Ligand SMILES: [Zn+2]
């Protein structure tokens with residue numbers, strides 16, 4: 048706690064300043080910060096710097112002055128936004144959710160599940176806030192690209208490279224940037240402004256805390272114009288919004304479903320040891336973030352939905368009091384639809400991907416035009432078996448014994464057990480039916496030949512005996528004629 052007070056003092060006092068008065072209020076309950084921005088203008092409409100009534104001037108404002116770890120809210124900003132925007136990934140891109148380690152050997156763990164989902168699309172990884180997929184995605188994209196993109200999103204508290212007082216090298220350009228594991232953290236208002244850029248179809252506005260300051264005569268002393276810059280394509284913003292709508296509809300953000308049918312997109316974030324709980328989201332009107340936690344890092348195992356409920360209650364009240372018209376997010380003409388297989392992220396194979404042994408893996412996915420997958424699924428395989436041997440059918444197996452089964456294909460170099468395991472092709476497809484072999488086929492042919500030969504022989508014999516009968520009767524007639532003549 049003392050450290051938190053000291054850090055705050057350091058943040059408000061400049062060199063040479065003297066402390067004249069200080070008042071410290073302790074709260075045994077967790078703290079909170081909240082910001083709300085009009086994404087179109089960048090104007091900060093609400094700032095909540097802590098619990099309860101403001102008691103002091105220059106009091107600690109947790110929304111603007113406190114840096115906290117952003118957790119999984121950073122997955123969208125550090126990883127998926129730049130990855131989709133540069134075209135190196137789509138919402139259909141698949142990563143294997145399987146045991147994985149950072150380059151330093153430390154294990155990457157998923158927050159909720161102890162099992163591994165196996166082949167997972169970026170969309171599903173956003174919905175379920177999958178850590179392993181996010182780290183793998185940033186590793187592919189490179190932490191440098193993610194870090195540079197965060198600079199464009201207006202974050203001023205990231206560490207490029209620094210040597211700490213105890214001599215250790217510190218930098219946020221590393222794989223854990225995917226999960227928001229950074230040196231100092233971010234402020235609520237900067238995090239909200241970054242999300243507001245996605246809500247504003249890819250255009251970032253620097254947060255505007257005031258517009259003009261005038262003196263008593265009406266002369267303008269300070270004027271604060273909106274500063275905007277394009278940070279991602281409209282199509283990227285559309286895709287991220289669409290995936291984050293799913294977070295609220297069916298993912299980790301369900302507790303924030305609004306009372307009205309207003310469109311809502313959001314991302315949750317929880318940091319290691321449950322120190323920080325975040326919820327960042329937006330409607331077509333406003334973008335807001337809520338943070339809860341203790342001023343000094345303390346685990347916090349309460350109902351993990353309550354900050355989402357706070358976010359929802361504030362947004363519901365704004366919608367009803369401001370009589371906001373229920374809207375969807377803006378459409379985008381550069382978005383194309385395609386039927387894909389979610390185990391490969393590629394074009395679904397007819398009658399194969401839909402017949403996955405677990406359930407159909409075919410889904411309609413959205414793509415920025417030009418990024419629709421052209422290749423067909425290579426994560427599924429159809430294998431025909433022989434009913435007699437239960438081995439892979441070969442060319443001599445009769446049609447009436449043939450049946451087909453669909454399997455998933457184990458990703459290359461993967462030896463880990465994931466939820467895909469029971470559905471993998473775990474047999475050697477070169478081990479073919481040992482009944483209907485070449486030998487069997489030859490024997491069958493010979494048997495057929497023999498049968499035909501026998502049949503022919505029989506027929507010939509019958510003909511022969513028929514001839515014999517005729518001969519005999521002729522002989523008889525001849526004998527009778529002879530008798531008569533005598
Ligand atoms: Zn498939």
Ligand SMILES: [Zn+2]
Nearest residue numbers: 433444480483
């Ligand atoms: Zn066979």
